[in-house]
Each structure stands twice: as structure tokens, then as C-alpha cells.
Amino acid sequence: MKPIAVVALLLVAILGSSSAFIVRENELAVLFQFGAVQRTDFGPGLHFKLPLVQNVRKFDRRILTLDSEPERFLTSEKKDVFVDFFVKWRIADVSKFYTASSGDEQLAAQRRAPIVRQALGREINSRKLQEVISAERTNVMEQLRESASKAVTELGIELVDVRIKRIDLPEEVSDSVFRRMRAERFKVANELRSQGQEQSETIRADADRQRQVLLAEAQRDGQTWRGEGDAKAAGIHARAYSRDAEFYAFWRSLQAYRESFRNKDGVIVLDPDSELFEYFGESGTRQ
Numbered sequence: 001m002k003p004i005a006v007v008a009l010l011l012v013a014i015l016g017s018s019s020a021f022i023v024r025e026n027e028l029a030v031l032f033q034f035g036a037v038q039r040t041d042f043g044p045g046l047h048f049k050l051p052l053v054q055n056v057r058k059f060d061r062r063i064l065t066l067d068s069e070p071e072r073f074l075t076s077e078k079k080d081v082f083v084d085f086f087v088k089w090r091i092a093d094v095s096k097f098y099t100a101s102s103g104d105e106q107l108a109a110q111r112r113a114p115i116v117r118q119a120l121g122r123e124i125n126s127r128k129l130q131e132v133i134s135a136e137r138t139n140v141m142e143q144l145r146e147s148a149s150k151a152v153t154e155l156g157i158e159l160v161d162v163r164i165k166r167i168d169l170p171e172e173v174s175d176s177v178f179r180r181m182r183a184e185r186f187k188v189a190n191e192l193r194s195q196g197q198e199q200s201e202t203i204r205a206d207a208d209r210q211r212q213v214l215l216a217e218a219q220r221d222g223q224t225w226r227g228e229g230d231a232k233a234a235g236i237h238a239r240a241y242s243r244d245a246e247f248y249a250f251w252r253s254l255q256a257y258r259e260s261f262r263n264k265d266g267v268i269v270l271d272p273d274s275e276l277f278e279y280f281g282e283s284g285t286r287q
């Protein structure tokens with residue numbers, strides 16, 4: 001009896017362990033019975049199934065990321081662009097997900113990628129290049145998510161987000177754009193240089209004009225002051241001459257002597273009756 005009891009206990013333990021399963025918070029579980037989906041509404045915790053008759057498969061319920069290769073699209077202007085994007089998704093209906101892809105994530109990705117690619121192509125085709133690479137990119141991603149989400153619902157998938165990482169132009173187009181941008185920059189630089197030169201000439205001409213005006217005013221004032229000084233000097237001389245004409249004549253003679261003998265090596269030959277000797281008489285008066 002003891003061996004039979006031990007075997008029975010072992011069978012009960014095996015059957016009990018194969019009939020219980022645990023679903024974690026980050027998992028979705030599907031219960032199958034004879035290969036058909038029986039139940040999918042399992043919450044986190046311990047659950048039971050019929051051994052040998054039922055089996056369970058578990059799937060990741062977290063948000064997953066699908067990073068695709070850059071795709072080439074045409075804008076409404078018929079310009080080629082390479083768009084690098086990624087998709088964040090999760091399983092929304094595990095029963096539909098299993099039915100559509102047999103629970104194979106690679107197969108699900110293969111079916112999901114063309115849907116997202118076509119939706120992205122429609123959004124790019126309907127916009128100009130400037131709209132795609134500017135602030136319109138946010139609208140492109142939002143419209144893409146909405147249109148692609150409807151298409152992947154039948155796959156049991158929810159698109160949480162679609163993000164465009166980078167938009168590049170083909171190499172030949174990039175070179176053309178670079179050359180055009182460089183030409184535009186050179187044009188702007190030449191215009192600024194020309195404007196600077198023009199302003200420089202204007203400032204220089206204005207400075208020269210102001211200089212000429214200042215010199216003219218200074219010369220005018222100098223001539224005025226010189227004339228006033230000469231007038232005052234002439235007035236002083238006239239008043240001095242009018243007070244004592246003889247002394248003024250004597251002073252002028254002394255000035256003439258001083259100028260004559262300024263050069264010590266000079267020799268002056270004069271007639272004794274010359275006007276220079278008028279004041280050398282005995283009385284010291286003019287003769």
C-alpha cells in the first residue's frame with residue numbers, strides 16, 4: 001500500500017503543479033483548450049487550468065518599441081526624403097493578436113510595418129518639404145498615429161506613439177541644397193558688405209564736410225580777430241602819434257636803427273645829413 005500511496009501522491013503533486021499558473025503584472029495570458037482560445041481575461045495572480053487538456057501562453061503587456069530602417073518617400077513637390085522613425089506599441093486584444101499572428105511578435109511586426117509605412121507615406125505625400133521638416137512634423141506624427149491605429153486594430157495592437165527621428169535628403173539633393181544655401185549666404189554677405197561700404201563712404205563724406213566747415217569757420221574767426229587786432233593796434237599808434245608826434249618819430253627811428261644793426265656783421269653807409277641822424281644833434285632835438 002505504501003508504494004501505491006507514494007505514487008498517488010506524486011501524481012497528485014504533478015497534476016496540481018501543472019494545473020496552476022501565475023500571471024505577472026506585465027503579462028497577458030491566453031488559455032487554450034484543444035488548441036482553441038478559451039479565455040483571455042486573466043488578471044495578475046495565481047490561476048488554475050485543467051491539466052493535459054488546457055495550456056497557457058503568456059505575452060508581454062508592456063509598451064514595446066519597433067525601430068525601423070529609414071524609408072524613402074516623395075513630398076507633394078516630388079522631392080525625395082529619407083524618414084527615420086520608430087513606433088511604440090502594445091497588445092490591446094491578446095485574442096486578436098494571437099489569431100492574427102499566432103503569437104509571433106516577428107510576424108506581427110511584419111504585418112504592422114507596411115501599415116505604418118503606408119500611413120506615413122500618405123502624410124508625407126500630402127505635404128511640402130518645408131512643412132515636413134518644420135513645425136508641421138508634430139501634426140504629421142499625430143495624423144500618422146491616428147490613421148495607422150485604425151488599421152492595426154484588427155491585429156489586436158494599439159499604437160501608443162509614432163515618432164520621426166530624422167528626415168534626410170538624398171545625397172545629391174543635399175549637395176544641391178548646400179550649394180544653393182552657400183550662394184544665398186554669399187549674396188547676403190555681398191549685400192551687407194556693399195551696404196557697409198556705402199555707409200562708410202557717407203560717414204567719411206560727412207566727416208570731410210564737417211572738417212571743411214570747421215576750418216572755414218576757424219579761418220573766418222581768425223581773420224575777424226586779426227582784423228580787430230590790427231585795427232586796435234592802428235588806433236593805439238594813431239593815438240600815440242597824435243599825443244607826441246616828435247617822440248613817435250624818434251621811436252620809429254630807434255626801431256629802424258635796431259633793425260639795421262640786428263646783424264652785427266652788417267655795415268651801413270649813410271650821408272651825415274640822413275634822416276637817421278636827425279636826433280644826434282647837440283641838443284638832442286630834431287634838426
